[in-house]
Amino acid sequence: MKHFADFKSYNDYLGLKKPLDADIDVGYYDPPNMLLKSEAITVDFYRISIKINVVNNATPDRRPITAVFFNSPNLILPIGWDVEPTYTGMYVQLSKKIIEENRYLFKTYLDYGQHEALYLQEDEVQEISAVFRLMVKYYESEKQNYNVLLSYVNVLISLVEAFYKRQFSTDPKxxxxxxxxxxxxxxxxxxxxxxxxxxxxxxxxxxxxxxxxxxxxxxxxxxxxxxxxxxxxxxxxxxxxxxxxxxxxxxxxxxxxxxxxxxxxxxxxxxxxxxxxxxxxxxxxxxx
The missing domain is CATH 1.10.10.60 (Homeodomain-like)
Incomplete structure (x- = not known):
């Protein structure tokens, strides 16, 4: 099992861009240049991962899915992942420090990775993608717009809240x-x-x-x-x-x-x- 204590080591492992900040990292997936199969891992930070039309070879049903996935400290992904290089998506990584210092911005979904992903509908993908484009804009401008970036992360979490309520209502049984x-x-x-x-x-x-x-x-x-x-x-x-x-x-x-x-x-x-x-x-x- 591999453990990653920071964004940089994890990004190096996956083949993602080098993070610009130690407490928040925002980026797009580039599957053809990324690690597509992994052993079990743990991370010492929080991740919100939006994957569009991802095919997981480790599951019997290989239909593409579009969903938001969550990772949190101490959550073990026991079988890692094994995916096709055909999906698109984006990710946000947040340190434990930034969560604690801005607890009022973040709701409870960051530990949902232990239970269920959030499956997105097409209009929801469009909404999240629009917010994400703004997050990337302010992330790449670095510290001068840090509070604006955090505000957009809060908007993303608020959308997740609304979409989870929709998911709960879709299949109440x-x-x-x-x-x-x-x-x-x-x-x-x-x-x-x-x-x-x-x-x-x-x-x-x-x-x-x-x-x-x-x-x-x-x-x-x-x-x-x-x-x-x-x-x-x-x-x-x-x-x-x-x-x-x-x-x-x-x-x-x-x-x-x-x-x-x-x-x-x-x-x-x-x-x-x-x-x-x-x-x-x-x-x-x-x-x-």
Whole structure:
């Protein structure tokens, strides 16, 4: 397995142009002069790769595809790639430093490489290509237009967001299973004694997904974030315990739900329900 710590070594390996900057690299693919077959690799930076009509010899279905692919630090491409020299495309490479310093510009798609590519329609290719031409223009002018270049990278990421929403909606059955598994995992979590509150990362690990990817799918199909779904479920459990287990006091209910501090449970419940747990119990008992 080969590991690449910087753009220059990776570009040399692939046969791409020398990067002009250590934190951001923008360019076009030139397949006839590039490495077309590779062993497994990892990179210590982020890549957004747009490939148009690429044929992958390593897959049984050799139909050309047009898609956006993502690479991120620690993501292993176990079989590398084996492609025909007939595709076109472009790429953006971003250092970990630039991501951290400009986190507000970047959304969650940079770790999607672990799950799925973004398959583009023809009009989407045209939009991305237009933005990319502007990125190249400002990249080649180097530091004097650095902020403009970053703004266009943000536009590219925003287009990716819109196109992913379209992809999620195109084949909902493929994603409904993830939503169902997430909801079942919530039920399973509270089917036994718990010692702490669950979080999004816990369920992402259970489902073999990244937290960002899980969160985006849950938000798309439920119109609430994964964390909001968890909070809704916890509140429902809290209400059930307060009504059905009258022997449990508020502190005991808090511990049953995994709250470490009962006072935090009371504040959390009041924020969600506009009543304290005690007020809710009294009101519910009064109605009954």
């Amino acid at each position: 493929a994603y409904n299973r993830i939503v169902t598994d997430f909801q079942q995992s919530l039920i399973d979590y509270y089917s036994k004694p718990v010692s702490h509150l669950p979080n999004v990362q816990y369920f992402a690990d259970k489902l073999g997904l990244t937290a960002n990817y899980l969160g985006d799918i849950i938000k798309h199909f439920t119109e609430k974030s994964a964390l909001e779904n968890i909070h809704d479920f916890v509140i429902k459990k809290a209400k059930d315990l307060l009504i059905e287990n009258k022997k449990l006091n508020t502190t005991e209910v808090a511990y049953e739900l995994g709250f470490e501090y009962p006072n935090y449970f009371s504040k959390f419940f009041k924020k969600q329900v506009n009543l304290t747990p005690r007020e809710y119990r009294l009101q519910a008992n009064g109605k009954n």
